[in-house]
Amino acid sequence: xxxxxxxxxxxxxxxxxxxxxxxxxxxxxxxxxxxxxxxxxxxxxxxxxxxxxxxxxxxxxxxxxxxxxxxxxxxxxxxxxxxxxxxxxxxxxxxxxxxxxxxxxxxxxxxxxxxxxxxxxxxxxxxxxxxxxxxxxxxxxxxxxxxxxxxxxxxxxxxxxxxxxxxxxxxxxxxxxxxxxxxxxxxxxxxxxxxxxxxxxxxxxxxxxxxxxxxxxxxxxxxxxxxxxxxxxxxxxxxxxxxxxxxxxxxxxxxxxxxxxxxxxxxxxxxxxxxxxxxxxxxxxxxxxxxxxxxxxxxxxxxxxxxxx
Amino acid sequence: xxxxxxxxxxxxxxxxxxxxxxxxxxxxxxxxxxxxxxxxxxxxxxxxxxxxxxxxxxxxxxxxxxxxxxxxxxxxxxxxxxxxxxxxxxxxxxxxxxxxxxxxxxxxxxxxxxxxxxxxxxxxxxxxxxxxxxxxxxxxxxxxxxxxxxxxxxxxxxxxxxxxxxxxxxxxxxxxxxxxxxxxxxxxxxxxxxxxxxxxxxxxxxxxxxxxxxxxxxxxxxxxxxxxxxxxxxxxxxxxxxxxxxxxxxxxxxxxxxxxxxxxxxxxxxxxxxxxxxxxxxxxxxxxxxxxxxxxxxxxxxxxxxxxxxxxxxxxxxxxxxxxxxx
Numbered sequence: 001x002x003x004x005x006x007x008x009x010x011x012x013x014x015x016x017x018x019x020x021x022x023x024x025x026x027x028x029x030x031x032x033x034x035x036x037x038x039x040x041x042x043x044x045x046x047x048x049x050x051x052x053x054x055x056x057x058x059x060x061x062x063x064x065x066x067x068x069x070x071x072x073x074x075x076x077x078x079x080x081x082x083x084x085x086x087x088x089x090x091x092x093x094x095x096x097x098x099x100x101x102x103x104x105x106x107x108x109x110x111x112x113x114x115x116x117x118x119x120x121x122x123x124x125x126x127x128x129x130x131x132x133x134x135x136x137x138x139x140x141x142x143x144x145x146x147x148x149x150x151x152x153x154x155x156x157x158x159x160x161x162x163x164x165x166x167x168x169x170x171x172x173x174x175x176x177x178x179x180x181x182x183x184x185x186x187x188x189x190x191x192x193x194x195x196x197x198x199x200x201x202x203x204x205x206x207x208x209x210x211x212x213x214x215x216x217x218x219x220x221x222x223x224x225x226x227x228x229x230x231x232x233x234x235x236x237x238x239x240x241x242x243x244x245x246x247x248x249x250x251x252x253x254x255x256x257x258x259x260x261x262x263x264x265x266x267x268x269x270x271x272x273x274x275x276x277x278x279x280x281x282x283x284x285x286x287x288x289x290x291x292x293x294x295x296x297x298x299x300x301x302x303x304x305x306x307x308x309x
Numbered sequence: 310x311x312x313x314x315x316x317x318x319x320x321x322x323x324x325x326x327x328x329x330x331x332x333x334x335x336x337x338x339x340x341x342x343x344x345x346x347x348x349x350x351x352x353x354x355x356x357x358x359x360x361x362x363x364x365x366x367x368x369x370x371x372x373x374x375x376x377x378x379x380x381x382x383x384x385x386x387x388x389x390x391x392x393x394x395x396x397x398x399x400x401x402x403x404x405x406x407x408x409x410x411x412x413x414x415x416x417x418x419x420x421x422x423x424x425x426x427x428x429x430x431x432x433x434x435x436x437x438x439x440x441x442x443x444x445x446x447x448x449x450x451x452x453x454x455x456x457x458x459x460x461x462x463x464x465x466x467x468x469x470x471x472x473x474x475x476x477x478x479x480x481x482x483x484x485x486x487x488x489x490x491x492x493x494x495x496x497x498x499x500x501x502x503x504x505x506x507x508x509x510x511x512x513x514x515x516x517x518x519x520x521x522x523x524x525x526x527x528x529x530x531x532x533x534x535x536x537x538x539x540x541x542x543x544x545x546x547x548x549x550x551x552x553x554x555x556x557x558x559x560x561x562x563x564x565x566x567x568x569x570x571x572x573x574x575x576x577x578x579x580x581x582x583x584x585x586x587x588x589x590x591x592x593x594x595x596x597x598x599x600x601x602x603x604x605x606x607x608x609x610x611x612x613x614x615x616x617x618x619x620x621x622x623x624x625x626x627x628x629x630x631x632x633x634x635x636x
Contacts, residue, residue, distance in 0.1 A: 140485075
């Protein structure tokens with residue numbers, strides 16, 4: 001367990017992030033992202049319709065919701081990978097509405113993908129080096145003359161090796177990224193994102209397809225990001241993980257933010273249960289989705305566990 | 310009986326022929342496009358035509374000196390790359406393929422049409438543009454060489470110039486691909502969204518790659534016309550596919566692969582065509598006329614390439630390790 005763990009083994013949670021009662025669109029003390037009136041329609045379907053949303057700085061925020069709630073679409077919009085029909089949003093006080101993805105990344109808001117995008121036929125080390133920002137050797141004119149960028153390249157390599165060692169991938173540095181396992185690719189993608197020294201790290205389902213042995217180390221890495229002063233926003237289905245590491249939870253359903261709050265309170269919110277089970281969940285409409293029921297039961301169980309401490 | 314010595318010596322001549330150099334350079338440009346950046350350019354013949362016509366028209370119509378004509382050809386290919394790239398590089402790779410194959414054909418038909426005959430020479434093409442290049446020749450008059458490689462001073466000059474350009478282009482490509490710029494380019498080949506997410510202007514890099522490979526293609530077009538005339542029918546789509554064959558033969562993501570591929574391609578082609586023509590003469594293939602025999606060489610080269618691609622899909626110089634991960 002990392003040193004960010006509290007006395008009882010649970011990570012230290014950031015509190016006092018919001019102003020007033022937790023409700024959808026509640027004001028934050030120090031928001032890093034402020035989004036207003038974001039709407040994205042695919043034909044007749046409104047995938048995202050968020051009136052107001054603030055993401056607190058220096059904390060770990062989870063974005064949860066049932067499949068098709070618009071979480072990834074919102075991610076794509078905030079990172080410039082998709083353009084909304086309407087809406088404005090700022091990052092660190094600067095407007096980044098309509099700014100292309102690569103500029104958003106340069107401002108310090110870096111993302112990973114739900115389907116891991118390791119660059120297969122590049123070595124692990126090259127994957128890492130690619131993450132570094134503002135390399136002069138990446139300009140065509142200077143690329144031809146190594147003496148312009150050799151020193152910088154050495155510094156980048158040192159930083160990359162350091163990060164790889166932290167993520168326990170240093171033994172693989174000369175292998176093609178394609179030879180890594182699914183979980184290792186997730187680690188590599190996260191490490192690569194860190195090479196750009198971001199202020200906000202956006203992780204799209206960091207736990208999807210990761211075997212349980214790696215889960216703990218991934219969780220620790222995410223907690224470490226916060227400890228180093230970065231803000232984390234992640235999409236996740238694994239409620240256990242959300243409860244464990246998130247300081248703040250935003251719940252989406254059918255494109256809207258239906259609830260916000262700290263993880264324990266928000267799970268008990270009727271709007272959240274409605275979002276996952278439908279508003280008629282107490283009426284017998286046949287067999288519900290067993291996965292969701294298990295997840296909810298686990299949560300209730302967790303809550304009971306923790307209240308005993 | 311077949312004169313084997315002549316057959317082999319003809320094939321050996323192809324090793325250093327300017328045509329081989331031209332194909333090698335065009336394939337190197339395609340390696341930058343397809344092998345390193347993942348751009349599906351099916352219009353390399355168009356870039357070559359622009360280099361050839363650009364050089365010839367600038368010399369004949371505008372009276373440019375050699376360096377001016379070369380720059381004119383390069384400029385034409387840059388403009389062509391921009392026209393192709395601006396609308397298509399934001400889209401998926403297959404759109405570029407469709408647009409380039411069509412654009413190259415449009416160019417060829419424009420050069421063939423009678424409307425521009427005073428400038429392009431229509432179907433007859435252009436000649437008489439070699440004077441300036443000949444004047445630059447530092448080699449004194451005479452015949453030089455040994456074994457099968459005996460040429461006069463102009464032929465040597467063309468070969469030295471052509472292979473010099475290939476060497477320079479290979480050096481530039483190698484330098485670029487081992488730099489951080491090359492790392493971004495190869496990253497784009499693997500997954501452009503991932504590279505975009507790391508703050509790189511993917512569109513800009515793809516445009517740079519398209520232009521560099523296109524300029525190599527147009528320089529190849531210039532080497533190609535030095536030992537012959539400019540004829541529009543040389544720039545058909547099949548030219549692009551021969552260059553793809555050379556590229557895959559040598560190894561798509563390698564610097565020396567396209568050069569080696571071009572040498573092997575032309576040596577094989579020359580050997581097969583010589584062999585078949587003589588075999589028909591000698592009555593070894595009684596079911597075949599000499600016209601049919603002329604086409605058979607491409608079938609044999611095709612089979613040879615198929616065998617290489619099946620048993621060595623990464624190309625001769627490609628990295629075997631890559632194969633394990635081909636999607």
